[in-house]
Amino acid sequence: MPSSVPLAIFLLPFLSFVIISFVIRPFLNHKAQLSGYITIAAIGTSFALSLWVLAEAMRAPGHVLSMPAYDWLAIGDTVIRFGVTVDSLAAVMLIVVTGISFLVQVYSQGYMHGDPGYSRYFAFMSLFTGSMLGLVLASNLLFLFVFWEGVGLCSYLLIGFWFHRPAAARAATKAFLVTRIGDFGFLVAILLLYSKTGTFDIGQLHELALAGVLGGTTLTWAAIGIFSGAIGKSAQFPLHTWLPDAMEGPTPVSALIHAATMVAAGVYLVARMFPMFASSEQAITTVAVIGGFTAIFAATMGLVMNDIKRVVAYSTISQLGYMMLGLGVVGIGVAKGAVPLEVGLGLGVAVGIFHLFTHAFFKALLFLGAGSVNHATGTFDLREMGGLRKAMPWTFATFLIASISLVGIWPLSGFYSKEGILTQAWDHQRALFVLALLTVFLTAFYIFRVVFLTFGGEYRGKVHAHNGGAHGPSLRESPLVMVAPMVVLAIMAGVAGWLPIGKFLGAEAEGYFHPFSSAIAWISLLVGGFGIFLAYALYGAKWISAELLRQRFAPVHTLFSRKYWFDELYERVFVFKVLLDGVFALFQWFDTHVVDGLVNGIAGGTVASGSAIRRLQTGQLQAYGIAIFFGILVIALCLAVFS
Amino acid sequence: MTVGLEHFLVLSAVLFSIGLYGALAKRNVVVILICIEIMLNAVNIALVAFSRYGHILTGQVFAIFIMVVAAAEVAIGLAIIIAIYRSRETVDVEKTDLMKW
Numbered sequence: 001m002p003s004s005v006p007l008a009i010f011l012l013p014f015l016s017f018v019i020i021s022f023v024i025r026p027f028l029n030h031k032a033q034l035s036g037y038i039t040i041a042a043i044g045t046s047f048a049l050s051l052w053v054l055a056e057a058m059r060a061p062g063h064v065l066s067m068p069a070y071d072w073l074a075i076g077d078t079v080i081r082f083g084v085t086v087d088s089l090a091a092v093m094l095i096v097v098t099g100i101s102f103l104v105q106v107y108s109q110g111y112m113h114g115d116p117g118y119s120r121y122f123a124f125m126s127l128f129t130g131s132m133l134g135l136v137l138a139s140n141l142l143f144l145f146v147f148w149e150g151v152g153l154c155s156y157l158l159i160g161f162w163f164h165r166p167a168a169a170r171a172a173t174k175a176f177l178v179t180r181i182g183d184f185g186f187l188v189a190i191l192l193l194y195s196k197t198g199t200f201d202i203g204q205l206h207e208l209a210l211a212g213v214l215g216g217t218t219l220t221w222a223a224i225g226i227f228s229g230a231i232g233k234s235a236q237f238p239l240h241t242w243l244p245d246a247m248e249g250p251t252p253v254s255a256l257i258h259a260a261t262m263v264a265a266g267v268y269l270v271a272r273m274f275p276m277f278a279s280s281e282q283a284i285t286t287v288a289v290i291g292g293f294t295a296i297f298a299a300t301m302g303l304v305m306n307d308i309k310r311v312v313a314y315s316t317i318s319q320l321g322y323m324m325l326g327l328g329v330v331g332i333g334v335a336k337g338a339v340p341l342e343v344g345l346g347l348g349v350a351v352g353i354f355h356l357f358t359h360a361f362f363k364a365l366l367f368l369g370a371g372s373v374n375h376a377t378g379t380f381d382l383r384e385m386g387g388l389r390k391a392m393p394w395t396f397a398t399f400l401i402a403s404i405s406l407v408g409i410w411p412l413s414g415f416y417s418k419e420g421i422l423t424q425a426w427d428h429q430r431a432l433f434v435l436a437l438l439t440v441f442l443t444a445f446y447i448f449r450v451v452f453l454t455f456g457g458e459y460r461g462k463v464h465a466h467n468g469g470a471h472g473p474s475l476r477e478s479p480l481v482m483v484a485p486m487v488v489l490a491i492m493a494g495v496a497g498w499l500p501i502g503k504f505l506g507a508e509a510e511g512y513f514h515p516f517s518s519a520i521a522w523i524s525l526l527v528g529g530f531g532i533f534l535a536y537a538l539y540g541a542k543w544i545s546a547e548l549l550r551q552r553f554a555p556v557h558t559l560f561s562r563k564y565w566f567d568e569l570y571e572r573v574f575v576f577k578v579l580l581d582g583v584f585a586l587f588q589w590f591d592t593h594v595v596d597g598l599v600n601g602i603a604g605g606t607v608a609s610g611s612a613i614r615r616l617q618t619g620q621l622q623a624y625g626i627a628i629f630f631g632i633l634v635i636a637l638c639l640a641v642f643s
Numbered sequence: 644m645t646v647g648l649e650h651f652l653v654l655s656a657v658l659f660s661i662g663l664y665g666a667l668a669k670r671n672v673v674v675i676l677i678c679i680e681i682m683l684n685a686v687n688i689a690l691v692a693f694s695r696y697g698h699i700l701t702g703q704v705f706a707i708f709i710m711v712v713a714a715a716e717v718a719i720g721l722a723i724i725i726a727i728y729r730s731r732e733t734v735d736v737e738k739t740d741l742m743k744w
Contacts, residue, residue: 619743621736622675625667 001056003068006084006137009046009053009094013130016042020123033109035122040105043129047098054091063088063504069139080200085139088505089349093136093268096360099492100260101129103485107368108252110482111375121161121250128154132261136268141190142200144272148186148229148265152179155262159249168248178242182232189225192218206275210341215279223276223283226269227290234266234320237294241566243317244301247309247380251371254309258316259364267323267356271349274327278344281335288328292425292432295321297564299442303449304560307380308370311450312363315406318439319359325432326421327352333428350505351420358413358496362405365489366447369399372478372486373454377461382453384461391476394483396455398490403451405493407444407528410521416497419521426520440524444531452539651692658685672727672734676720683713 020035028034057063069083084090105125112121131150138144153176160172194200196218197208208214214222230236235243243263247254257263270277270287277284295318302314327348334344372395373388374380389396405412408419418440425433477483537543550557562568658681665678687706694702728734 617743619740621739622667629663629667 001052001065005049006053006067006086009049009098010130010133010137012042012046012049013039013126013133017123017126017130020119020126025119025123029119032118035119036105036109039122039126040102040109042126043098043102043105046129046133047095047102050091050094050098053086054095057086057088057091058504063091067139078198080142081140082143083139083201084137085202086137089268089271089353090136092353092357092501092505093264094133096264096357097129097132097136097260100360100364100489101125101132101256103488104252104256104260104364104368107255107371107482107485108250110479111252111371112250115250117161121158124154124157124161125253125256128158128256128261132265135265139202140200141193141202141205144202144269145187145190148233148269149183151262151265152176152183152233155179155246155257158253158257159246161249161253165248171242171245171248175242175246178239179232182228182230182239184228185225186229186232189222189229192225193222196222202272206273209276209279212279214276219276220280220282223273223280224286226273227277227283227287230266230269230324231290232266233269234263234324235317236266236290236321236324237297238566240294240298240317241563241570244305244310244313244563247307247313251309251367251374254313255364255367255371258313258367259360263316263320264356264360267320267327267352270324270327271353274331274348275345277327278331278334278341278348281332284328284331284335286328287324288332288429288432291321291324291326291328292429292435293321294318295325295439296435296442297321299439299446300560301563302446303442304557306382308373308382308385308450308454309367309380311382311446312366312370315366315443315447316363318443319355319363319406322418322421322436322439323352323355323359325436326355326424329421329424329428329432333424336428338428346505347424350502351417351424353505354502355417355421357501358405358417358493361489361496362402362412362414362493365398365402365486365493366406368482368486368489369395369402372482373399375478375482376476379461382450385454385459386457386461387455387459389455391459392455392478394477394486398486399455400451401490402493403447406447407532408440408524409528410525411497412494413492413497415521415525416502419524420502422520422524423518426518437524437527441527441531444528445535448532448535449539452535456540648692648696651688655685655689655692658682658688670735670737672724672736672739673721675736676717676724679720680713680717683709 016038019038024031024035024038053065057065065086067084067086069081071079072082073080105122108121108125112118115121128151131147131154135144135147135151138147156172156176159175160168162168163172190200193205193214197205197214199205205214209219232239243258246257249257277287298314298317298321302311302318305311305314330339330344330348330351333339334341334348339347370380372392373385376388376392376395377385379385401412405414408414408417422433422436422440425436538546538549559565662678662680662682662685666675666682669675669678687709690702690706690709692702694700694706724734727739731739733739
C-alpha cells in the first residue's frame with residue numbers, strides 16, 4: 001500500500017471543504033446540491049481507502065503498518081515530525097468515522113434539503129470529518145492536538161449552524177467553552193510531557209512510560225491532564241453539560257457528533273494513550289471511576305427528559321462512560337498486575353473501542369431515527385408523538401433495532417461489546433460493575449420509554465396525516481435518501497458485534513471474549529429485559545400510571561429533570577459568583593485601581609510637579625541671566641575641582 | 644612699574660564684572676544693552692592682551708570679529724527696544740515679562 005493512502009484519507013475531506021468554500025459557494029451557489037455530491041464523493045473515497053487500510057492492517061504482523069514521517073519544523077535540535085500511525089486502533093476508527101460520516105452525509109441530503117445554508121453545512125461537515133480523521137491518524141501529540149482543536153471548532157460551527165436562533169448560538173458557545181476547559185489540561189499535559197522527555201511522539205512516549213523512564217507523579221499528572229481533555233470532548237462528568245445542549249444543531253450533526261467524530265475523540269485519545277494510562281494506577285483509576293459514575297449519572301437524567309434527542313444525548317454520555325469504564329477497569333487490572341501487560345494493553349483498547357465501534361452504528365441510527373421523526377412531526381417533544389409505527393414503518397423498525405442493540409440484547413451488536421465491559425468490570429472492580437449493571441437497567445428503561453412514547457399508542461400531536469403540500473411536516477415516511485442510510489446502519493447495528501473487531505484490536509486478547517460462558521451475560525440480559533418490561537408496563541400497556549409514579553417520586557423526578565442543577569451550579573455559582581463577582585471583579589479592581597491608577601498617577605504627578613516648578617519661570621530676563629551666571633560658575637568650579 | 648599681562652586681565656575682569664552687574668541689575672533696557680557692550684569689550688581687552696603677550700595673532704582677529712558682531716547686535720537690539728517701546732510704551736525690563744508661564 002502506498003504511504004500516501006492514509007494521508008489521502010484525511011486530506012480528501014479537507015479538499016472537499018476547500019472546493020466547497022472557495023469555488024461552489026462564491027461562484028456556483030445556485031447549484032448548492034453540488035456541495036453535497038462533492039462531500040459524499042470525498043468521504044466515500046476516504047471510506048474505500050479506509051477499507052484498504054483495514055485490509056492491509058489485518059495482514060500486517062502485529063496489525064501495525066510503518067509509515068514514513070516528514071520533518072515539519074526544526075527549531076535548534078528539536079525536530080517536530082509529522083507522521084501517521086496506522087495500527088488496528090486507527091484502522092477501526094477510520095472505518096467508523098468515514099462509514100458513519102458517509103451515511104450521515106447521504107441522509108443530510110434529504111434532511112437539509114432546501115436549507116439556505118446547504119453549501120455551508122456540507123463544507124463544515126467535510127472539515128469536521130477531515131479533522132477527526134487527522135486526529136485518528138496523527139502519530140504526534142502536537143498534531144493530534146491541532147486536529148483535536150479543529151474538531152472542537154467544527155462542532156462549534158455546526159452546533160451553531162442555525163446561528164440566528166439564540167438557543168443555537170448559546171449552545172455552540174457553551175460547547176466550545178466547556179470543552180476548552182478540558183483542552184487546557186490536555187495542552188498542559190502535552191507541554192509537561194515535552195519538558196520531561198523532549199518528544200511529542202506518541203510511540204516514543206509509550207516506550208518511555210513502559211520502560212519506567214517516565215513515571216511517578218509526572219506520568220500521573222500528564223495522564224490526568226490528557227484525560228481532562230477527553231472528559232471535555234467526550235462529555236464526561238463534570239464537563240458533561242454541553243452535550244445535551246448541542247442538540248440545537250441539525251440532527252445529522254448530532255448523529256455525527258455522537259457517533260463518530262466529536263465525542264469519540266475523547267475515548268480514542270484515552271485508547272491511543274492507553275500504555276501511558278495503564279502505567280499509572282491513580283490515573284487509570286480516575287478514568288474508570290469517572291467513566292462508571294458518568295454512565296449511571298447520565299442515564300438517570302435520560303429517564304425523565306421529554307425531548308427525544310435529549311434522551312438519546314444523555315444515552316450517549318452514559319455509553320461514553322461505559323467506554324471509559326471498559327478502558328479503565330482493564331487498566332486497573334494491568335496496573336495491579338492481575339492482567340499481564342502484553343495482553344492488557346491490547347485488551348483495554350479492544351474492550352473500550354469495540355463498544356465505541358458498535359455504539360457508533362446504533363447511536364447514529366437513533367439520531368437519524370429521531371431526525372426522521374422530526375421530519376414528519378415537526379417536533380422533538382415526546383408528548384406530541386405516539387402511534388408513529390403505522391405512519392413510519394421503516395423508521396420504527398430501524399429505531400427499534402437500534403434500541404435493542406443499545407440495551408444489549410443478544411444477538412445484536414450492543415450485547416457483545418457491553419458484555420466485554422461488564423466482564424472486565426466484574427474481574428477487576430466490583431463496585432464499578434454494580435454501577436454498570438444498574439446502568440444497563442436504566443438504559444433499557446429510558447430508551448424503551450422513548451420507543452413506546454414515540455411509536456406506540458395513538459398519535460397525540462397536531463400534524464394531520466397527508467398534510468398535502470411538500471412544505472411543512474406531514475405524517476408519512478421520510479424520503480428514500482433518508483431511509484436508506486438508516487437501513488444500512490440498522491444492519492450494521494445488528495451484525496457489528498459478530499465482527500472479530502475485539503480480536504483484531506487486542507491481538508493477544510483472544511481468550512478474553514467469551515459471551516455466555518459466564519453468568520454475567522445472563523444477568524445483564526435479565527436486567528435489560530426487566531428494564532424493557534418496566535417501560536412497557538408504564539408507557540406501553542399503561543398498567544402503572546407514569547403520572548402517579550412521577551408524583552410519588554416528585555423530588556427525585558425534579559432532581560433528574562433539572563439535571564441535578566448542574567447548569568445552574570455552573571452558571572450561577574461558577575460563572576456569576578466565582579468568575580464575574582470574584583475573579584473578574586478582582587481583575588477589574590486591579591485594572592481600575594492599579595493599572596489605570598499607575599497611568600493616571602504618572603499624569604497627575606507630572607501636572608502637579610509642573611504647576612509647582614513653573615513658578616520658576618518668572619519671565620524676568622534678568623532672573624534668567626542670574627541663573628545662567630551661576631550655572632556657568634558652578635560648571636567652572638566643577639571643572640576646576642574635578643579635572 | 645611695567646605694565647604686564649596681569650594688569651590687562653585685571654582690567655578686563657573688572658570691566659566684565661561691572662558689565663555683568665549692570666546687565667543683571669539695571670532696569671532700563673538701554674542701560675542693559677550698554678552693559679552688555681562693556682562685557683564684550685572687556686573680553687576684547689583680554690583677547691588683545693593675550694595676543695600681544697603671547698605673540699599670536701588669533702586674539703586680535705577674534706577681537707575684530709567681536710566688534711563686528713557687537714555692532715550688528717547693537718543695531719538689532721536697539722531696533723527691538725524701539726519696537727517694544729512703541730507697543731508697550733516702556734523700556735523697563737521688569738514690565739516686559741511676556742515669557743512668564
